[in-house]
Every structure is written in C-alpha cells, then in structure tokens.
Amino acid sequence: MTMNNSPRVSLLLSQALGLYRLRINALLIQHNIDLTSEMCTVLRILWKKEGRKQQELADILCKDKGSITKIIDNLEKRELVERVTDAEDARNKNIVLTAQGKAMKKKVVPLLDGFLDSVIDHASQADLEATRRVLTGIIQKLK
C-alpha cells in the first residue's frame, strides 16, 4: 500500500503567501512606511516602467480590474501616484508616480529585496528553478 502524504501545492501556496503578506506588512510598519504588501507590488511595477494603464497592471498581476481601481485609490490617497487620462485614448488612465512616489523607491526596494532574498536563502538554485518552473506552468494553465 502506497501512502501519499504530500501536502497539496495549492495549500502550501496559500500558507506561504499569507505568511509573506503578514511579514511584509509588519516589516513596513516597523520602518514607518504606510504601505501594504499589495501596494508595494503595484509600485514595483511602476518603478520599473511608469505610466502603465490600470488594465495592464491587472493583466500583469492576474487580478480583476476592480481590484486595481481600489489599490490605485489607496495609493492616490497617500499621494504616491496620479491618474492621468490618456490623450490618445481617453478610456485609458495612465498611472504616474508623484515625487513622493518616486522617492519611496529608495526606501522600499532595498528593504523588500533584502527580506525576499533572505526568505529563500535556504533553498538550492536547482530547487528554486524547479519551483519557478512549476508555478509558471500553473499560471499559464490557469490563465
């Protein structure tokens, strides 16, 4: 008789992501940064390339556009980004960074990168590659 006691990948995903959010939010509060894990994820995309429209952000993050509307609301409330209606196509709103939003990058990126690296420093490169391969496959399949 063969036993399969491996926990479901989906369960591990849910546990790991929940803990990530928890620790990242605590880390941000600890450094007096008024942001959440999710707001940082959106900001990181904008820090790479500013002026993306909301639907692009939703596509990149595999989220509903309504979700993005509310995160942008919260970022705008903190005066880190602004919505700029596209001159070419007035349906689009391009999200641009304010000076404050740009300045935040220097504080947040090193902090989060350091943390995120430390979380996976126990794993071998081969295992990390396998993990990325599996997760990417899952994402492709579900998208």
Next chain:
Amino acid sequence: MTMNNSPRVSLLLSQALGLYRLRINALLIQHNIDLTSEMCTVLRILWKKEGRKQQELADILCKDKGSITKIIDNLEKRELVERVTDAEDARNKNIVLTAQGKAMKKKVVPLLDGFLDSVIDHASQADLEATRRVLTGIIQKLK
C-alpha cells in the same frame, strides 16, 4: 555580465494563488455549490477530522483567528457546520459537521481533487517535490 530575469517567487505565488481561487470559485458555481475556495479549505480539514477548535484551524492554515471566525460564520449560515462549546474547556468551540456538511464531501472532494491534480499534471515528480520543499521551507521560516 549576468542577467537575472527570474520572477520573484513571492510574485509567482501571488499570481498562482489568485488564479487558483478564481478557477475554483468558478468551478463551484458551475456545479451549483454555494461555497468559496476558502470555505472548502476549512471543510477539507474538518472532513479529515471533525471537532477541531477554531484556533487549531487558524494554526493549520496559518491564518488569524479572526479570519476563521468569519469563515465559520459563513459555513454556519449555510448550515454545514455548528459550533459546539467544549465541555472540558468552555473557551474552546469545537466545529462539527452537520448532515449537510458531511454530505457535501462526496460532491466537493472528487471535484476539487480532479481539478487540483489536473493543474499540476504538466510538472515532473521531481519538480513537484522541489516545489514542496521550497514552499515548506518558506513556511517554516516565516512562521
């Protein structure tokens, strides 16, 4: 010069889990099952071993006890579980399944298991083991 374009594991996690929830919720609606992905996760634990207390559920799922309170509220509203105050220690509430809650197992488990297996059927056993190893390590580290 070496380039590292690997996406962050944390980002892949967030994308994959979001898509899982999306597809599972759609699958449940499609089969006229009035449950969410999260409710199923809690039910699956109870189907394995009934009568757990809320704090145990929170520990297993790495969630805040407030989260569990609300999921149990929703399961109770659907008359699938009941809170039974422990006779030994009146602080604990043991969550037991109703007849309906037990019956639901036959419908939900094969459906979800089939789906969850299909999502990872593209991956090799070795890659899946590596993925479980990495995720388990992350969970240990963050807990």
Next chain:
DNA sequence: GTAAATTAGTTGAATATTCAACCAATAAGC
C-alpha cells in the same frame, strides 16, 4: 483562594478581492 496572566473567540475598522452592473470612449460592421 484570590489576583494576574494567558488563551479562545468575537467585533469593527481598514484593506484586498471578485463579480456584475454600470458609464464613457473607441472601434467595427453595415
């Protein structure tokens, strides 16, 4: 044995998420 500390659960506020319904702007079809 009573006071203090701990543990289990609930509640309300803030954020996140999806969905469906909606509005506005643009694109396609005829």
Next chain:
DNA sequence: GCTTATTGGTTGAATATTCAACTAATTTAC
C-alpha cells in the same frame, strides 16, 4: 455616418484578511 460591439474604468455587494480592543474562561503565581 449610425448602430453595435468592445474596451477601460468605477461602483456596490459579498467574502476574505489582519489588527487591536474586547469579553469570557482557565491557568499560574503568590
């Protein structure tokens, strides 16, 4: 050129999540 379809964004309802403050029950310390 109009009508229709599509696309981008917002909104409100329902659920999920955490946190901090709270209540109630039990345990620990003296």
